[in-house]
Amino acid sequence: MAEKKIALFIDADNISSRFGKQILDALENRGEVFIRRIYGNWEKSSLHSWNDCIRNFALRAVQQTDFASGKNATDMSLTIDAMDVLHAGKTDIFALVSNDSDFTPLVIRLREGGMNIIGIGTANASNAFRAACNDFIDLNTLIDDKSAQVEPVVEEKELPAKSTSTRKKKSPVQMSLFDEDNAVEHKPQSPPAATNPKVISLDERKLQSERDKKIQQMHNALQESARAHADKTGFASLNDARQDVRQKNFNFTVHDFGYGQLKDFIVAYPKIYETRQDDNGQHFYYRCLADKPKVELKAAPVVDDRIQQLHDVLHEAAAQFDDNGFANLCSVGAYVNKQNLGFGVKDLGYGKLQKFIAAFPDIYELRRDENNAYFRCRQKKNPVDELEQLHNVFRETALLYAEGDGFVNLWWACDFIIGKKNLVREIKSMSYKDLAEFLSAFPQRYEIRQDNAQNFFYRCC
Numbered sequence: 001m002a003e004k005k006i007a008l009f010i011d012a013d014n015i016s017s018r019f020g021k022q023i024l025d026a027l028e029n030r031g032e033v034f035i036r037r038i039y040g041n042w043e044k045s046s047l048h049s050w051n052d053c054i055r056n057f058a059l060r061a062v063q064q065t066d067f068a069s070g071k072n073a074t075d076m077s078l079t080i081d082a083m084d085v086l087h088a089g090k091t092d093i094f095a096l097v098s099n100d101s102d103f104t105p106l107v108i109r110l111r112e113g114g115m116n117i118i119g120i121g122t123a124n125a126s127n128a129f130r131a132a133c134n135d136f137i138d139l140n141t142l143i144d145d146k147s148a149q150v151e152p153v154v155e156e157k158e159l160p161a162k163s164t165s166t167r168k169k170k171s172p173v174q175m176s177l178f179d180e181d182n183a184v185e186h187k188p189q190s191p192p193a194a195t196n197p198k199v200i201s202l203d204e205r206k207l208q209s210e211r212d213k214k215i216q217q218m219h220n221a222l223q224e225s226a227r228a229h230a231d232k233t234g235f236a237s238l239n240d241a242r243q244d245v246r247q248k249n250f251n252f253t254v255h256d257f258g259y260g261q262l263k264d265f266i267v268a269y270p271k272i273y274e275t276r277q278d279d280n281g282q283h284f285y286y287r288c289l290a291d292k293p294k295v296e297l298k299a300a301p302v303v304d305d306r307i308q309q310l311h312d313v314l315h316e317a318a319a320q321f322d323d324n325g326f327a328n329l330c331s332v333g334a335y336v337n338k339q340n341l342g343f344g345v346k347d348l349g350y351g352k353l354q355k356f357i358a359a360f361p362d363i364y365e366l367r368r369d370e371n372n373a374y375f376r377c378r379q380k381k382n383p384v385d386e387l388e389q390l391h392n393v394f395r396e397t398a399l400l401y402a403e404g405d406g407f408v409n410l411w412w413a414c415d416f417i418i419g420k421k422n423l424v425r426e427i428k429s430m431s432y433k434d435l436a437e438f439l440s441a442f443p444q445r446y447e448i449r450q451d452n453a454q455n456f457f458y459r460c461c
Contacts, residue, residue: 003031003032004030004031004032004092004093005031005032005034005090005091005092005093006027006030006031006032006033006034006035006091006092006093006094006095006118007033007034007035007082007085007091007093007094007095008023008027008033008035008036008037008095008097009035009037009038009039009078009081009082009094009095009096009097010023010037010038010039010059010097010098011039011040011074011075011078011096011097011098011100011103012038012039012040012047012050012074013039013040013041013047013074013255013260014098014099014100014121014255014258014260015097015098015099015121015122015139015258016049016122016255016256016257016258017047017049017050017052017053017256018049018211018256018258019122019139019258020050020052020053020056020057021053021057022139022142023097023120023139024057025142026120026137026139026142027095027118030093030118031092031093033095034091035085035091036057036058036059036060037059037060037062037078037081038050038053038054038059038060038061038062039062039064039074039077039078040061040062040063040064040074041063041064041065041074042061042063043065046252046253046255046256047255049256062077062078062081064077075100075102075103078103078106079103079106082094082096082106082110083106083109086110086113086115091115092115092116093115093116093117093118094110094115094116094117094118095117095118095120096117096118096119096120096133097120097121098119098120098121098125098129099121099122099124099125099126099129099258099259099260099264100126100129100260101126101128101129103129104126104128104129104132107119107129107132107133108132111132111134116134116135117132117133117134117135118133118134118135118136118137119132119133119135119136119137120136120137120139121136121137121138121139122138122139122140122258122259123138123140123268124258124259124260124264124267124268125138139258140258211256211257214250214252214256214257215257217248217250218245218250218254218257218265219269219272221241221244221245221248221250222241222245222266222273222286222288223288223290224244225240225241225244225245226241226286226287226288227288228240228244229241230287231400231401232400232401233287233400234287234288235276235285235286235287236285236286236287237283237284237285238262238263238266238283238284238285238286239283241262241266241286242262245262263284266286271289272288272289272290273286273287273288273289274286274287274289306341306343306347306348307348309341310336310341310345310348310356311360311363313335313336313339313341314332314336314357314364314377315377316335317331317332317335317336318332318375318376318377320335321335322376323374325376326367326374326375326376327374327375327376328372328373328374329353329354329357329372329373329374329375330372330373332353332375333353336353354366354373357375362378363377363378364376364377364378365377365378390438391442391445393413394413394439394446394458394460395460397412397413398413398458398459398460400412402459405459406459406460407447407449407457407458407459408457408458408459409455409456409457410435410436410439410455410456410457410458411455413435413458414435436448436456439458444461445460445461446458446459446460446461447459447461
């Protein structure tokens with residue numbers, strides 16, 4: 001039977017060069033790797049570590065310049081070449097090496113073309129990319145399997161009588177990730193044959209030790225940044241961590257460890273870091289578990305999502321543009337756009353505002369004439385719900401920022417509410433001129449005080 005033809009495509013931006021040999025070894029028994037291409041912007045210093053692999057394994061390095069800052073043209077270049085190979089009809093198997101979920105549509109298209117797809121990546125590879133492939137090879141598992149194998153026992157010759165000291169033999173593969181004491185070089189009396197794949201050579205152990213040192217440096221930088229920028233709950237912003245790591249001027253990046261970005265590196269260590277994101281998924285935070293407060297503060301849930309925000313604005317607009325009970329949809333649309341919500345109806349899955357309104361017949365009534373569309377609200381917002389939403393925000397702020405006596409500076413609550421524009425409007429619509437006046441109206445819920453600098457504080461009763 002003829003050996004199957006394999007087309008290998010490597011995304012150098014998302015895979016570390018340290019996996020170069022494992023990639024080729026994994027495909028060795030599956031067929032002939034007759035196409036070997038690796039893609040990246042080779043002007044970047046972070047990719048220069050691939051040079052040895054390119055020479056040793058006869059890889060064809062495809063240069064792809066970044067045409068715009070922050071945009072990765074490598075993915076597109078690799079996709080175009082893969083489709084050319086598919087239509088040429090000369091390959092039986094595609095091997096795609098990456099952790100990037102952006103290649104999932106390419107994998108699906110190649111499978112529709114009758115191809116067998118082998119995905120190759122690390123533990124950080126997206127689930128979508130893994131599921132789309134016929135087979136997925138985890139490079140981390142390959143390395144772990146090699147590290148777990150113990151050096152074969154070598155019979156020791158009888159020592160001369162004058163030698164009375166005995167040494168405890170250490171296997172060179174018995175290394176923890178950051179334990180340098182266990183990584184001491186060992187020189188066996190009878191060195192193993194170079195062809196034995198179960199034995200890690202001294203050079204390989206040295207490279208592994210250097211990599212572990214760099215990983216520990218990255219952890220040290222992240223922990224230092226977290227302590228410098230953490231809030232009262234111990235969480236620090238990823239943006240601050242990026243800046244602090246950049247200022248360290250390391251001669252390496254997380255790309256060298258097989259991670260696409262710093263966020264992926266942090267997520268890969270759940271026993272070291274706890275992570276969270278805001279409601280919009282735009283801001284990422286982390287904290288070191290070693291620095292985690294002894295008492296976990298649980299914030300009260302806040303009724304706040306994008307659909308509810310849009311309903312709030314539509315209720316306001318309906319009242320403002322009311323004409324015999326109905327509001328002109330064109331005027332309402334312009335009003336919604338001015339609110340700068342940070343999203344549109346298309347982000348919620350609706351083509352236009354009229355379709356969003358029509359999707360909630362229990363809330364809105366629609367009517368049209370020859371030229372315009374109008375709507376009105378079937379039910380008024382429950383003022384009790386609006387009020388409770390505000391109280392939830394104040395309770396959540398107190399849980400997050402309260403001092404030892406339970407009081408929290410009103411500035412924190414003000415800063416927390418700024419991002420919730422509908423809440424700011426609701427306070428004014430309830431005839432309260434500011435947050436302090438609102439809190440003072442509920443003495444059964446809040447205790448308030450001022451210091452000599454006229455700073456306002458409150459705590460929940």
